[in-house]
Amino acid sequence: MRGGSVGRVDLRRTARDLGVLAAAVVIGLFMLQGALEEYPGKSSAEAWRDVAVGAAAMLVLVLFRRRWPVRVCLLLTVAWLFSAVAMGAMAMASFTVAVHRPWRATAAVAALNTGLIALTFALVPLGGARERVQAIVVVTLGYAVLIAAGLLVRSRRQLISSLRERARQAEEGQRLRVEEARLLERERIAREMHDVLAHRISLLAVHAGALEFPPGAPAAQRDAAGVIRRTAYEAMEDLRQVIGVLRDDTRGADPDRPQPTLPEVPALVEQARAAGAHVTLEDGLPDAPEVPDRIGRHAYRIVQEGLTNARKHAPGAPVRVALGFPGRAGLTVEIVNPPPPGPAADALPGAGAGLLGLRERVALVGGTLEHGRTGDGGFRLYAWLPVPADEGPGPGRDL
Template structure:
């Protein structure tokens, strides 16, 4: 997201040129000025009416003091011109503020327009430009009661009121500018955080896919080696008895079929590349659904309360790739429960049948009492989603209404 995507949030949101402009009405970079919106017309109209109301009040006081003097006519003309000068103030905020600051010394009828111009300058321009005009405005506020005194007010009181109004309008404008800039910064930070989160998710998926090759070796090496041995025997013993040839051919056919089945399933079976090196378990058998009881027992030994409902009568009949994925899903869910819901009872349910698939659900309520929030990146759940999706299954997870957590995955189980 760039600032140009949200022009209404910029410090120059009131349809003025950017702060980097040259003050001539041409935006930095030579682009065309944005057109006024409905909101801009409403703001301009309210500003004009405000300046006109204060100008009429000042003219009434001038008529009471000067009667039919030509000074009243001069005040009327200059006051009207000052109010009309507010319409192009977005294009030349510095110049108009300077002119109205000088004019307000000559006629009090320009006081309202002068205050609006100061406010607009504070909104549109950085403090460096505002400081120069603001210093002149403070001098003008002190000189104006001396040049055009009001008999109804003490001179010191008039000077004090003028200075307070100048400080009030400039301070208000600076506050509006700061709030708009803060909104832009917060939106940019939110967009950056979303982009970084998407990048982390993409990196997690890329690393998970890179682990496919190692998983394929673990599962398919045995079957392909067996197939190669029997094919080599047929090649080097062409005179073998027909019974042995038939038996070797059957083994080759069965091994090839099973290898193809495993290959379809293994695409979604992922493992962290450094797991074997870190644990020293490179040669150990990979976990399957049959080892789920050991995983639950390990969690219970660590102090967790885990209820396991494994309704698959023969876990060994589940394909190795599918069982390993179920194992990894349950492992990640129990790890997350220990981190984010310590002391809560975790329920793991596994059901399924050939042709119907395997469904694993893990539920835990909200943790009892107060518990420290443990930060998590969510990369484990991203990896599990990738596992299940590439294996041809589905994966859902999220919080429940009572503050607990629910996880459900379905994986195919071919006949």
């Protein structure tokens, strides 16, 4: 791919060089023809010398015009004083200066060459004063057109470069936003797991303490229970030190609040209804086995994110939330809404960070997540979360 890109760049450079050379040759031959018409007594040796100097000027132009545009232009200006053909190379060198150098350098070179053109045509006998003025005007206007074309090419390249840089910055910003969303969701999951682990370990420490201090307990039992209790407390301290940094940047977080699970989904739906949303809950889990808390927490977050997206992007549209347990092997969560009843401009913009976070959650437990537009222009969010047959809620099952 890189070799093909380099090849295309080299092909463009070659095409541009050939175009500049062709324009220089045309201008040079035109000036040579005019010189021969004005000086019919010019010998063939002088004509061939003029062509030779002009050819050397063309070669210098093609080889060095990009590396040293101002120096090449000044050198070809001197060559033009001895060769009419070299004027074509000088003109295209001025065009190159306008393309590759700032306007100050371009203005200086243009002023110098314009003055030399006017002075040369004024000193050389070309008939009457009227013919001289006409020649100076025509050549100066042609030279000005070349300079203006070069400035136009330079401004166009700068515009394209600016647009490419903006596009690159936009892509980089989007990539950073996506990465930040993933990291934030992983931190959120880590905080939730910290709360759950802290609760489980504290229960373990309490029960170990109860086994350590009962009257008449064997010494071996008290020693073992003491080891368990101290290890549990040390584990809680280590966990607090590791996860505590995640809470420093969480404004307004309530570390003691229990994490919501699947039984809190109806309350979440009621909150959405109280806020004015039209939400229908299809609960297909009455006869299903109990869902572990670690799966229920992710299901709750999926429903929460689906309702939030529906409220942002389809305000006023009815939302259907469906929970199921097909095949008794996994929990399904589906949130569907039709297009909003109002104009599309009423919807709030979003960056998709919430869906990225859900993908992280679902991938964490080995599930699948699907989302996209429906046939009628609505939106569907579907997740499948695996539930092991021998797993249920309770101590030790939430790790």
